Amino acid sequence: MRKKGAVYDQTGCVDDTDLAGDVVQNLKDFLRTFYKKVTEADIEEFEANYRGSDSEKRDLIDLYKEWKGNMSRIFCSMLCSDPKLDSHRFKDILDEAISAGEVKRTKAYQKWAKRISETKPPTNPLERRGKSKKEPEADLFAIIS
Incomplete structure (x- = not known):
């Protein structure tokens, strides 16, 4: 224990070997019981239900107020939005x-x-x-998973 204390005093960090292996896997398994894995289909379903909904309209108006009409900031903050597709609709x-x-x-x-x-x-x-021809590594789905 003294060794870990000395390392912490010198570096401000603790040795994380205790967090490796089974501990991390057990924690991951435990959390999976509460939260299901998000799939690409889940994201597409959410987007299909959200775009054009009353919820989207409320979010747009709230963001308009928050960003004082700065549409570039609104598009950065707005879920499932694309300036090329949504500008006229949002207007x-x-x-x-x-x-x-x-x-x-x-x-x-x-x-x-x-x-x-x-x-x-x-x-x-x-x-x-349509689906982009990006590599899966660059895909949002790959990043979330």
Whole structure:
């Protein structure tokens, strides 16, 4: 025990050999009993149910308020969003919220909305584009698993 104390005093770290092997595996097995493994199908199902939902609209309006209409920050924070697919759809939702007095129009939003109005909307914004041809290592699913 003195040796570990001396190592801690010198380095500020403890030897982690006690956390190797069976201990980690047992902890992993224990946690698996509470949480199921997230699959690619789970992610796709969530995305399909979330996009276009009332929950997505509420999240968008909350993020609009939080980021004061800065759409680049909103897209970074918004679940399952893609500026190429969702900009026109989000603009419609936010314009409706502004008209209803739910949120105030900001300069940042006005500038973004003007630029979006000048672009052609996607044909089906709720349909996600096909699978990318990325290597599995770069895939979000691979990172989560």
